[in-house]
Amino acid sequence: MEARNLLRFLFLSLISVAAFVLVLTFLQLSYQLPRTVELLDCATNSAWRASRNPCNHALDTPHHPLDPLTIREFEKVRSILSSHELFESSSYALHSVDLEEPEKTLVLKWKKGETLLPRKASVVARVDSKSVYVLTVDLGTGNLTVRETGEHSGYPMLTVEDVTGTTLALFASADFNRTIVQRGIDLADLACLPISTGWYGKSEENRRLIKVQCYSMDGTANFYMRPIEGLTFLLDLDTKQVVEISDTGRNIPIPKAADTDYRYSVLQEDPHAMKPLNPISIEQPKGPSFTVEDKYLVKWANWEFHLKPDARAGVIVSLAKFRDPDTGELRDVMYKGFSSELFVPYMDPTDAWYFKTYLDAGEYGFGLQAMPLDPLNDCPRNAYYMDGVFAAADGTPYVRPNMICVFESYAGDIGWRHSESPITGMEIREVRPKVTLMVRMVASVGNYDYIVDWDFQTDGLIRVKVGLSGMLMVKGTTYDNINQIPNQENLHGTLLSENVIGVIHDHYISFYLDMDIDGSENSFVNVNIKRQQTSPGESPRKSYLEAIRNVAKTEKDAQIKLKLYDPSEFHVINPSKKTRVGNPAGYKIVPGATAASLLDLEDPPQIRAAFTNNQIWVTPYNQSEQWAAGMFVYQSHGEDTLATRSDRDRAIENKDIVLWYTLGFHHIPCQEDFPIMPTVSSSFQLKPVNFFERNPILRSPPNLEKDLPVCKPVASV
Amino acid sequence: MEARNLLRFLFLSLISVAAFVLVLTFLQLSYQLPRTVELLDCATNSAWRASRNPCNHALDTPHHPLDPLTIREFEKVRSILSSHELFESSSYALHSVDLEEPEKTLVLKWKKGETLLPRKASVVARVDSKSVYVLTVDLGTGNLTVRETGEHSGYPMLTVEDVTGTTLALFASADFNRTIVQRGIDLADLACLPISTGWYGKSEENRRLIKVQCYSMDGTANFYMRPIEGLTFLLDLDTKQVVEISDTGRNIPIPKAADTDYRYSVLQEDPHAMKPLNPISIEQPKGPSFTVEDKYLVKWANWEFHLKPDARAGVIVSLAKFRDPDTGELRDVMYKGFSSELFVPYMDPTDAWYFKTYLDAGEYGFGLQAMPLDPLNDCPRNAYYMDGVFAAADGTPYVRPNMICVFESYAGDIGWRHSESPITGMEIREVRPKVTLMVRMVASVGNYDYIVDWDFQTDGLIRVKVGLSGMLMVKGTTYDNINQIPNQENLHGTLLSENVIGVIHDHYISFYLDMDIDGSENSFVNVNIKRQQTSPGESPRKSYLEAIRNVAKTEKDAQIKLKLYDPSEFHVINPSKKTRVGNPAGYKIVPGATAASLLDLEDPPQIRAAFTNNQIWVTPYNQSEQWAAGMFVYQSHGEDTLATRSDRDRAIENKDIVLWYTLGFHHIPCQEDFPIMPTVSSSFQLKPVNFFERNPILRSPPNLEKDLPVCKPVASV
Structure with a gap:
């Protein structure tokens, strides 16, 4: 770090509200927030950009009712708010500023070429560090209306200023400085992460709190592997006071820096550096087969969908439609799909760890953590990039360049095939390559990197895949070998290196999937696979399997725990749209490998993340029910989750319904995860089931030389 | 079919023992087996070959103890047998001729450059349609020894002659001809599939039987969609007599041919033909990064393994080793891995369907069904191909060209990554692309195509993926719309098109995985993830998860049913090889989506396929225990399966052990599967767990422009 001798803070800016935001601390107490103009200027972000898109979004205009707010619209919101009486004489912070999507029925009716529906912004604002308002700002009329939100325990997503303010307060605290010095840490080497406190009872009520833990970055860029164990600072986000210091790990050494750095610039000189493989790439010399119209409308093969970045959800796919190859008709598949919430509980009940039970989307903003993608490594060379535009706490817009990439992928897989035996005289060997369209975002939520892929296939299938990479959250320990550990002691994880424990944890990511199969009125069918015994004399067989269709009448019929020995298919169908031979048109959700939360249902984090109580849920469509852990998640008590809503047991048969699927991972760390983790991934599919009359890629061509x-x-050119 | 008016049989040859072998029947009763020389000559197979490999294998010599038998060795076996007293004055059939692999300890000791271990062949022969012998033929000494096999109920794999003989017998039968004519079928349009009978009691004992069902190929190459329903011929494989004709479906029409063909030559003129996507391919202008030494030894990145085709298993991966990037040491991972058996039960207990409970590898030979791959569509352009050499029933060798392909795959995925927030001053965005080495084989077992991929990754992970494509096995029905079906009637499947039912079925494929983690003495550890409740006052948390390691002492400890709500990791470890901080070196098996057999445990097909009673088993290594449903599977009673062996409950701790994993699919057909199925796939992984000191791809380079x-x-060149 060339700057490590400068005595200054380097500050969290509007560009980055990294969860567990990295606060790089230097000793001089001066800082400056970047000016807005720089945030909109490509040059200042040059290291973070690919060359493909012009990054000046200042003149953007919306073309579609679902297009996100433009820079001019963000500025208009800001100007309307600042002149409104609610904000006139008060200090306030905007915790989110987003498009307020028009009513679904209006969006469904709207057609390209028609006047755009009235543009509105939805704003979550806190005034005077107390009252939370949810506001609708009409961008046409300039009207501002306060939405009734009822009682709620939680607070809105953190703002950048929440975090920067906390950090300033922390470094201004004499207690903090004394404690760090007592630990023998050079303040110039300090990196601190703000961590959401969760909710565990009275002490996390009626005030906004945050915990901070610190690391040493002496000798490595990978400070995550050098925790200052057992040292936790509790701060009040509004009073900026250090409320509590817990310092229980003084005997625990800071793990060594050696062998933790992962940067190519450092490792390419390593004697063990890997011999590179010969260059390999996906090539499309005639260019991609997809188009992006009006910035957000993607068309590829038979697919068409609206794609946009979102501060909280990351990526939102809307109005996904598929052109039926038999009829040419553009058919509805999904009105809206996105990752609604994450839950990442660590499995250590001790003082410095028990509260680590993150709800990343609602606490930090999953999209806000999505850094610019690396154009040759995050996505292949043939990728197209999409930028995000978000607002800072004072309403100022800024650009997150290259936040989403879109590319065609070909891995050498097979779409369909059949060979006949040559001797039959039928020289049949018909094989079709499988090419798919990938939409990718990567959210770097502090230490962890979440790769979210929406993979659209020519046969109508959508595969949603989540990959995990980045760094483990590790715990310091006095042990440097397992043989030192007393038999009864529970490490709560794996010893990964000298003095480093990788703590056991889970990841859950819950997807909101508003399926509209040929229209909005759909039903959810549990197609249960059951063993039937034959009657004596009926058959030489004793048993066979039968598929029994159960249509869910109400929400509780659709609270599903997956069971290997009581399996089902899960269909969303349109009961009034039948195929020629009479099957209802449908899509099924096909789970892949997953994990279920095993925490006590009454454990506070499990109550707050009760959307993980089942793998599948189905709710009636309600525009206000989009967030699996509730609208206000920070320090929430869990009274407004998917589980509490679903328990109302509303009717869901032949209605506009929303399917929810939660993908889970148990993670027992292993040494291969140190110092940075090879990607682990899992996926689920949305797959047509009697949606088409027949195989929709029957008539796709093979590759021809x-x-x-x-x-x-390159060298030969 | 230009030849459809010729009155002749077109015969099953030595090239193809397709399971449910397609017997294209024409009315003239003459046929000719191809001459051996043609089978070894590239020219006669030209339509089925890529241009890469010279296909003359006549001069091949073995280089490695595990190399398969060469053509010269096959010929030597044939000559030794034909002059032996056992065969001198008898008719005989060779059901398999394979390399008898040397003892594992000898293979492990052998080093390149040393004299090859004595070459032996293992031969399964039936003499005078009665006695079955398992013979060891010493190719050096010419000695022939008869191996003791004990009592067994089953018969060896079908030979080509079994099937061709059956078919001849069938067409010679007046009853057969009369029945077909009574059904109003033109014999010129007939295609018949021989189907293994299974075992259901006395009537399938003490004689070898086969059932045959027929289809109409009038108007389509996809005769599978045109069943002559309810017509089953039972034949004795040895006496060649038609034992029984069951004709119960006379009222059921043969489904229409329209819209069933799938050949590009037919469909490219279709008005609904898909607009092709722009060309896309995986390109490696400097060539692949792998080498294949001595025909069978593959080296890529840090991997090294022996790869060979096998008549029964398909693909065998042996001696898989990984060069440790820290030490440079070549470390053992797996001694041998292959697909040991399949089980495909159909879920219809009625007369024409109950017996369809295939054990494809043991009944038909999974490798024998692997047709030549399509060089631009089964595998990408950068693929390398490997041929198989097998023996006909009289011992004559023949070449199956392009049976396996090997290629590097890059789909745009990410090996590992991390971004820091740019504002920290640490401009970190480190991403590594994920390139893998794929080994592929496709077995066309009659209607179904099984794509088996062994995917080797740079981080030491092996992913085994099975894809299913091809045609459904369908059932004729009088219905052409669901609304005609009485409420209580069970279709046993889905109405896919007019008069076509796709019958519900399962697929199981069981893998033999002889893991040798740093040597052969290994243990199996069930790392169980259990909820722990905290004591009152211990923590604000009520619960957390703990990983509890249970070392399996005996086989029954390792009979595993997967449970979402009682999850475990499953490690194979070397208890005496520890990492620096003391973790035992290991690999874990990571299941993906799978299905479990729900049939009655006492149902005859389930008894025969009892290897599907659990998803995971571990057995002590025994060279004679490689086949999950037993050595002799045809009409077996299930007394020699993985389950019966495992129930002996032998010690498995710190021993040479074999891991077995069975991957399953439930398949409720849907209209998208008609007339040919888009590929459905699932996979499992073998993944290093504390095998390395740290992330083994830490020092891999990024892609650089x-x-x-x-x-x-192409057009522009």
Whole structure:
């Protein structure tokens, strides 16, 4: 760090509200927030950009009712708010500023070429560090209305200023400085992470709190592997006071820096550096087969969908439609799909760890953590990039460049095939390659990197895949070998290196999937696979399996725990749209490998993340019910989750319904995860089931040699 | 079919023992087996070959103790057998001729450059349609020894001659001809599939039987969609007599041919033909990064393994080793891995369907069904191909060209990554692309195509993926719409098109995985994830998860049913090989989506396929225990399966052990599966767990623009 001798803070800015935001601390107490103009200027972000898109969004205009707010619209919101009486004489912070999507029925009716529906912004504002308002700002009329939100325990997502303010307060605290010095840490080497406190009872009520833990970055960029164990600072986010210091790990050494750095610039000189493989890439010399119209409307093969970045959800896919190859008709599949919430509980009940039970989307904003993608490594060379535009706490817009990429992928897989035996005289060997369209975002939520892929396939299937990489959250320990550990002691994880424990944890990511199969009136069918015994004399067989269709009448019929020995298919169907032979048109959700939360249902984090109580839920559509852990998640008590809503047991048959699926991972760390983790991933699918009359890629062509490119190594050109 | 008016049989040859072998029948009763020389000659197979490999294998010599038998060795076996007294004056059939692999300890000791271990062949022969012998033929000494096999109920795999003989017998039968004519079928349009009978009691004992069902190929190459329903011929494989004709479906029409063909030559003129996507391919202008030494030894990145085709298993991966990036040491991972058996039970207990409970590998030979791969569509352009050499029933060798492909795959995925917030001053965005080495085989077992991928990754992970495509096995019905079906009637499947039911069925594929983690003495550890409740006052948390390690002492400890709500990791470890901080070196098996057999445990097919009673088993290594449903599977009673062996409950701790994993699919057909199925796939992983001291791909380089190729569309060159 060339700047480590400068005595200054380097400050969290509007560009980055990294969860567990990294606060790089230097000793001089001066800082400056970047000016807005810089945030909109490509040049200042040059290291973070690919060359493909012009990044000046100042003149953007919306084209579609679902297009996100433009920079001019953000500015208009800011100007309307600042002149409103609610904010006139008060200090306030905007915790979110987003498009307020028009009513679903209006969006469904709207057609390209028609006047755009009235543009509105939805704003969550806190005034005077007390009252929370949810506001609708009409961008046409300038009207501002306060929405009734009822009682709620939680607070809105953290703002950047919440975090920066906390950090300033922390470094201004004599107690903090004394404690760090007592631990023998050079303040120049300090990196601190703010951590949401969760809710465990009275002490987390009626005030906004945050915990901070620190790391040493002496000798490595990977400070995550060098925890100052057992040292936790509790701060009040509004009074900026250090409320409590817990310092229980003084005997625990800070793990060594050696072998923790992961940067190519450091490792390429390593004697063990890997011999690179010969160059390999996905090539499309005639260019991609997809188009992006009006910035957000993606068209590829038979698919068409609206794609946009979102501060809280990350990526939102809307109005996904598929052109039926038999009829040419553009058919509704999904009105809206996105990752609604995450839950990441760590499995250590001790003082410095018990509260680590993150709800990343609602606490930090999943989209806000999505850093610019690396154009040759996060996505292949043939990718297209989409920028995000978000607002800071004072309403100022800024651009997050290259936040989403879209590309066609070909891994050498097979779409369908059949060979006949040549001797039959039928020389049949028909094979079709499988090419898919990938939409990718990566959220770097502090230490963890979540890769979220929406993979659209030519056969109508959508595969949603979540990959986990980045760094483990590790715990310091006095042990440097397992043989030192007393038999009864519970490490709560795996010893990964000398003095480093990778703590056991889970990841859950819950997807909101508003399926509209040929329209909004749909039903959820549990197609249960059951063993039937034959009657004596009926058959030489004793048993066989039968598929029994159960249509869910109310929400509780659709609270599903997956069971290997009591399996089902899960269909969303349109009961009034039948195929030629009479099957209802549908899509099924096909789970892949997953994990279920095993925490006590009455444990506070499990109550708050009760959307993980089942893998599948189905709710009636309600525009206000989009967040699996509730609208206000920070320090929430869990009274407004998917579980509490679903327990109302509303009717869901032949109605506009929303399917929810939660993908889970248990993670027992292993040494291969140190110092940075190879990607682990899992997925689920949304798959047509009697949606088409027949295989929709029956008539797709094979690869032919004459169409494939001619490629040369760069050096030879 | 240009030949459809010729009155002749077109015969099953030595090239193809397709399971449910397609017998294209024409009315003239003459046929000719291809001459051996043609089978070894590239020219006669030209339509089925890529251009890469010279296909003349006549001069091949073995280089490694595990190399398969060469053509010269096959010929030597044949000559030794034909002059032996056992065969001198008898008719005989060779049901398999394979390398008899040397003892594992000898193979492990052998080093390149040393004299090859004595070459032996293992032969299964039936003499005079009665006695079955398992013979060891010493290719050096010419000695032939008869191996003791004990009592067994089943018969060896079908030979080509079994099937061709059956078919001849069938067409010679007046009853058969009369029945077909009574059904109003033109014999010129007939295609018949021989189907293993299974075992259901006395009537399938003491004689070898086969059932045959027929289809109409009038108007389509996809005769599978045109069943002549309810017509089953039972034949004795040895006496060649038609034992029984069951004709119960006379009222059921043969489904229409329209819209069933899938050949590009037919469909490219279709008005609904798909607009092709722009060309896309995986390009490696500097060539692949792997080498294949001595025909069978593959080296790529840090991997090294022996790869070979096998008549019964398909693909065998042996001696898989990984060069540790820290030490440079080549470390054992797996001694041998292959698909040991399949089980495909159909879920219809009625007369024409109950017996369809295939054990494809043991009944038909999974490798024998692997047709040549399509060089631009089964595998990408950068693939390398490997041929198989097998023996016919008289011992004559023949070549199956392009049976396996090997290629590097890059789908745009991410090996590992991390971004820091740019504002920290640490401009970190480190991302590594994920390139893997794929080994692929596709077995076309009659209607179904099984794509088996062994995917080797740079981080030491092996992913085994099974894809299913091809055609459904369908049932004729009088219904052409669901609304005609009485409420109580069980279709046993889905109405897919007029008069076509896709019958519900399962697929199981069981993998033999002889893991050798740093040597052969290993243990199996069930790392159980259990909820722990905190004591009152211990923590604000009520619960957390703990990982509890249970080392399996005996086989029954390792009979595992997967449970979402009682999850475990499953490690194979070397208890005497520890990492620096003391973790035992291991690999874990990571299941993906799977299905469990729900059939009655006492149902005959389930008894025979009892390896599907659990998802995971661990057995002590025993060279004679490689087949999950037993050595002799055809009409077996299930007395020699993985389950019966495992129930002996032998010691498995710190021993040479074999891990077994069974991957399952429930398949409720849907209209998208008609007339040919988009590929459905699932996978499992073998993943290092504390095998390495740290992330083994930490020091891999990113993609750099300067290394990537320059590609042009073909037309522009």
